[in-house]
Amino acid sequence: MEERLRAVDMIIELRDARMPNASINPILKELASGKPRLILLSKSDMADPIATKKWIEALKNENVACLAVDIMHDSSCAKKIIKEALLLMEKKREAKRAKGIRPRAIRAMACGIPNVGKSTMINRIARKNTVKAADKPGVTKSLTWIHADEELDVLDTPGVLWPKFDDEKIGIVLAALGSINDDILNKKSLAMDTIRIIQNHYPGYLEELYDAEKDANPNGILKALANKRNLKKENDELDTKRAAELFLYELRKGKLGRLTLEHAQESDQEVLE
Ligand SMILES: Nc1nc2c(ncn2[C@@H]2O[C@H](COP(=O)(O)OP(=O)(O)OP(=O)(O)O)[C@@H](O)[C@H]2O)c(=O)[nH]1
Ligand SMILES: [Mg+2]
Structure with missing residues (x-):
């Protein structure tokens, strides 16, 4: 993934809205080395809406581009993701246009822990089931580029868990x-x-x-x-x-109601990003 990062313009980092802290990859920010990042709080349909709102506010306070998404039920979700990605890349694309070059599709890498919804998101943007998605961790096994939208290529990646033994x-x-x-x-x-x-x-x-x-x-x-x-x-x-x-x-399955297991105020603001 580190190697492939060089070839991407930006990162779409998915975190689970029910555990926005536990689902952070602490080394992703370093790996991204200054590349624009869009954080998506996925599965927000199963999370406590008030808690999600607070997480989004906390992230926005840190100047991070972020969106809470319900990829399963919200049909406007793909459009919102593409819009945010274009917004993040706008300066570079505008610079190309100024030189008379038509900007190519944005290359984004989808990152996140297993089962967070990376492949589902890509299929939703592509409007077809291009990559396999299922409700268990470890479904995606290799890195695959998908021309999801005219303006957005997304690299699907296997979910990665990292040891955070301190907590x-x-x-x-x-x-x-x-x-x-x-x-x-x-x-x-x-x-x-x-x-x-x-x-x-x-x-x-x-x-x-x-x-x-x-x-x-x-x-x-x-x-x-x-x-x-x-x-x-x-x-x-x-x-x-x-x-x-x-x-x-x-x-x-979300059958116990909309519950969030980690709330914004309890986590260290520094780790948020
Ligand atoms: N309720 C709900 N379920 C979702 C959402 N997004 C994804 N899912 C479900 O989450 C499960 C896992 O989705 P995947 O897209 O396979 O997850 P992944 O991140 O690609 O997982 P790996 O490939 O194992 O790393 C699937 O059963 C999806 O239907 C969402 O926004 N809401
Ligand atoms: Mg997958």
């Missing part, structure tokens, strides 16, 4: 929203850690959703969910392991 919450949030292959994870403890995060940001929300006690702890929430959905073991005990799997599945 345990980042690992939890990435795993909770499906960016890490979860065959290797203990789902019950992941679900409980995630429930704790949601309880912090949205007090009472899960308790009400699952008819749990007001002061229920994460295990109590899983029990209430198991009870509500009648998930029981052979011995008739509540099956909190299956409840944990169901909880994670529904969270990732």
Whole structure:
């Protein structure tokens, strides 16, 4: 990717609107070496709209070009992305025009963690399914150029995760929203850690959703969910392991409502960019 960066005019960096901090690639800014960057907060249809608004405000305060997008349902989204990309490249394109050269299509590299929606975005701009996209991490395996629009070529790239071991919450949030292959994870403890995060940001929300006690702890929430959905073991005990799997599945699909796991004010402003 570093090698290919030399041949691109700009970067389209996708971050998940439900975890705009955990989905940052901290070295991308360096790698970009001054190239224009457009940050897209993807899957905004599943994120808390108030939290997304605050993230966009925080990014704009840092003078970063950014947009919250719902690539799945908003048909005007491709146009908005192309417009922002053209705006970012306008000076260079104008300089070409001044020399009598017709500017060629912008070459943009789509970057971001696995499963954030890079390939889906490219297909949406191209108005056809040119590259494979699916709801699991690691779908794109190679770098592919797509002539997505008359004015925009986009390089699809495989999602990249980088180690950020200093913050345990980042690992939890990435795993909770499906960016890490979860065959290797203990789902019950992941679900409980995630429930704790949601309880912090949205007090009472899960308790009400699952008819749990007001002061229920994460295990109590899983029990209430198991009870509500009648998930029981052979011995008739509540099956909190299956409840944990169901909880994670529904969270990732956005079925628990519009929830954001990381809020703007809690992250260090410096890392934002
Ligand atoms: N709800 C919703 N789902 C989206 C959005 N964008 C992408 N998706 C879904 O997210 C899943 C992953 O999309 P991909 O485009 O394959 O993600 P990717 O970033 O290319 O992933 P890798 O190639 O694995 O790195 C797919 O199931 C898409 O349908 C969005 O804006 N909203
Ligand atoms: Mg992909």
